[in-house]
Amino acid sequence: MIIIRLTDIHxxxxxxxxxxxxxLKGLNLEVNNGDFVAVKGASGSGKTTLLSILGTLLRADSGxxxxxxxxxxxxxxxxxxLRNEKIGFVFQDHRLLPQYSALENILLPVMAYHSEAPQSYIDYAHELMKLTRIEQVANQYPQHLSGGEASRVAVCRALIMKPSILLADEPTGQLDMENALNIVALLSEVNQALNTTILMVTHSDEMAKAAKQIVTLKNGVLH
Incomplete structure (x- = not known):
């Protein structure tokens, strides 16, 4: 089943x-539910612009x-x-709030609807931390987390609302090679375990290998 269809996007x-x-010059893209797509492209090719359109943060001129x-x-x-319920975002710089613990950062999207996080979401947050192997940092604050741990907290936060789609913008850009490979392996695991559709933009051939499908953005269209 097709979950995303972009047609003639300018x-x-x-x-x-x-x-x-x-x-973007007449870009077309179809993504099936449960797929993991890596979008490659040089710096300035429009990868983040494409992700912003997919995340409904930016409207195309036409299409x-x-x-x-x-x-x-x-x-x-x-x-x-729509964004809060169906789309999860993972950014390169994590964007964790320093005044909140790892667990509280994960629960932030829930607080858009509740004055206090319901126990069901707290339980799910712990499930996600178990899946991503960061249970031990639940009560730690961002300044005490390693880069890899902060990336995993960001992934958990993106998944807490059980979105249909996870959009990852150069999620390994600030990590060393070992942690970068761990994060893309984690995204692959999330894709398989939760059947979450993932679109990841990257300039790295090595990171793109984790995806089921690789497309390249060049001259405003996908190849």
């Missing part, structure tokens, strides 16, 4: 000199984006609610 922007720069049988351009759709 996007341009003006730079400081008011020159028009075209980033169609259908997510889980819903046309995202439909003005009736609550994009904030």
């Amino acid at each position: 996007l341009s922007y003006q730079d400081g000199d008011k020159r028009v720069n075209t980033v 169609s984006y259908i997510l889980d049988d819903k046309e995202i351009s439909d003005s009736q759709i609550d994009l904030y609610k």
Whole structure:
């Protein structure tokens, strides 16, 4: 079953000199439910722009984006609610809040709907920490975590709402090779264990090997 379909996506922007720069030029993409896709491309090729469109953080100038049988351009759709319930994000810089413990950071998306995290979510957070092998850091704060541990906390936070899709933007960019390989192996494990659809953008051939499908963004289209 196709969960993501992008059709003829175009996007341009003006730079400081008011020159028009075209980033995406009729891009097409289909992703099946439960797939793990790596999007490769050089720096500046538009990988993060593509991920922002997929995450509904950015609208394309034209084209169609259908997510889980819903046309995202439909003005009736609550994009904030859609993002929080269906899409998980993993960023390169983790974006953990220093005043909260690892467990509390994982539960942050839940707090958009509850004044206190329900026990069911707390239990699920512990399940995710067990899956990602960071149970021992639940009560530690970000400044006391290693880079690999912080990455795993970020993955758990992205999964806490049980999203259909996980979007990972260069998730290993700040890690050494050993931790980077561990994180992509973890994403592969999450993909298989939870059947979460994953799209990861990377410039690394080595990291892309973990995916089931590899596509390359070049000259505004996918190959």
